[in-house]
Amino acid sequence: MNPPNNSKKRCIKINAITQADLIAHMIEGIHSCQGLADLTGLHYVTVLHYTRELHRAGAAHIASWEKDVRGRDSVKVYKLGKGKDAKREKLSSIERQARVRARKKAHNMAKVMAGTARFVQSDNGRLRVEAVE
Numbered sequence: 125m126n127p128p129n130n131s132k133k134r135c136i137k138i139n140a141i142t143q144a145d146l147i148a149h150m151i152e153g154i155h156s157c158q159g160l161a162d163l164t165g166l167h168y169v170t171v172l173h174y175t176r177e178l179h180r181a182g183a184a185h186i187a188s189w190e191k192d193v194r195g196r197d198s199v200k201v202y203k204l205g206k207g208k209d210a211k212r213e214k215l216s217s218i219e220r221q222a223r224v225r226a227r228k229k230a231h232n233m234a235k236v237m238a239g240t241a242r243f244v245q246s247d248n249g250r251l252r253v254e255a256v257e
Contacts, residue, residue: 142166146174150204154187157200175202186210 145164149155157175161168178184185207189197197212215223232253235241244254 143174146171147204150178150184150202154201154203156190157202160202175200178202178204182206189213 142164146160146166149160149163155163157171158168160166160175161171164171166174175184179186179202183206184202184204186200186209187203187207188201188210189212190199190201192198197214232241235253236243239256241253241255243251246252
């Protein structure tokens with residue numbers, strides 16, 4: 125089978141152009157995958173796939189981590205070139221438990237302020253929350 129006659133037409137390979145654009149932006153600076161998607165016009169999932177493969181091949185590394193809306197390190201920020209991946213910042217079990225207690229205390233306080241519950245002193249001297257009837 126003979127290839128079509130494209131002697132007067134320029135053959136443009138979109139995949140190669142978008143990959144080159146992605147790599148050019150990665151050379152310019154350090155970007156998150158969402159930033160790269162915005163700059164190149166590629167879909168976010170496609171950028172995730174390309175950067176993951178660059179990382180596996182050793183052509184890129186994780187330069188840092190950005191925090192998500194809950195304050196966790198979950199957004200990878202890639203940098204082109206060889207390097208050591210940045211470590212995630214993790215909370216200790218004490219800090220994690222303190223956040224849970226603070227959230228529970230705030231929830232109970234909101235119930236009391238709304239009038240659906242009240243604080244009652246227990247026999248052991250501690251305050252507990254009791255629903256209002």
